[in-house]
Amino acid sequence: MRIVLFGAPGSGKGTQAEMLAERFGLPKISLGDILRDEVRKGSDLGLKVKEIMERGDLVSDDLVEKVVEQNLNSDGFILDGYPRNQKQAETLDSILSRTNSAIDAFICLDVSPDIIINRLSKRRVCRACKVNYHLDSSPPKKDSLCDFCGAKLTQRSDDAPEVIRKRLKVFAEKSKGVFDFYKEKGIFFLVDGNKKIEEVLSEIKSRLEKSLGGLSGKIRGHKNES
Numbered sequence: 001m002r003i004v005l006f007g008a009p010g011s012g013k014g015t016q017a018e019m020l021a022e023r024f025g026l027p028k029i030s031l032g033d034i035l036r037d038e039v040r041k042g043s044d045l046g047l048k049v050k051e052i053m054e055r056g057d058l059v060s061d062d063l064v065e066k067v068v069e070q071n072l073n074s075d076g077f078i079l080d081g082y083p084r085n086q087k088q089a090e091t092l093d094s095i096l097s098r099t100n101s102a103i104d105a106f107i108c109l110d111v112s113p114d115i116i117i118n119r120l121s122k123r124r125v126c127r128a129c130k131v132n133y134h135l136d137s138s139p140p141k142k143d144s145l146c147d148f149c150g151a152k153l154t155q156r157s158d159d160a161p162e163v164i165r166k167r168l169k170v171f172a173e174k175s176k177g178v179f180d181f182y183k184e185k186g187i188f189f190l191v192d193g194n195k196k197i198e199e200v201l202s203e204i205k206s207r208l209e210k211s212l213g214g215l216s217g218k219i220r221g222h223k224n225e226s
């Protein structure tokens with residue numbers, strides 16, 4: 001089963017991707033996490049993308065295409081953060097078609113702007129475990145420290161208010177092309193992402209169940225018939 005989770009920054013796609021990946025035993029591939037790791041390591045790629053990410057712009061299609069090719073296992077995955085524009089959707093299609101496979105479902109989390117701003121401005125992250133916290137709805141047990149490893153929680157530099165605005169603008173400009181691409185393929189699912197985490201997860205699962213006709217046989221190794 002190959003699933004794309006799509007949504008504005010703060011829509012909860014990372015959280016849902018993590019839970020779906022665990023539930024179905026599939027790898028979660030998060031472009032944002034991979035790129036942030038490269039920045040932290042100070043690799044060539046990290047140095048190229050650091051500033052772009054800090055100002056809330058998208059990294060060039062060529063650079064992210066290489067990252068996707070290196071990390072994608074066409075047997076099955078939950079993909080978070082790719083594609084983000086129509087060109088990337090076409091690229092993903094062509095990468096997968098080389099192994100005679102394709103995306104099974106494109107899930108878009110629909111969240112109101114007020115909720116997004118609240119989630120992002122109060123988000124805190126553990127760099128070590130990559131666990132996200134929210135200062136009101138899921139705060140750490142000890143102030144500013146990760147519940148799992150005790151590391152100090154930080155705020156993502158791109159969660160600053162002016163960068164949030166920029167990221168939302170970029171999202172609004174680029175998403176229509178991606179929607180149209182997957183609507184045409186008949187695998188576009190809009191899910192209400194304003195609800196609680198467990199409710200959103202259960203809606204995603206029931207949409208997948210209905211559309212893929214039973215998830216169990218689809219989890220690994222499903223190939224197109226062509």
Ligand code: AMP
Binds near residue numbers: 058059064
């Ligand atoms: P995210 O963690 O998904 O919010 O991504 C954080 C940042 O990583 C984005 O604001 C972009 O700068 C960069 N990024 C992640 N995925 C992509 C992508 N598919 N295309 C271009 N840039 C990306």
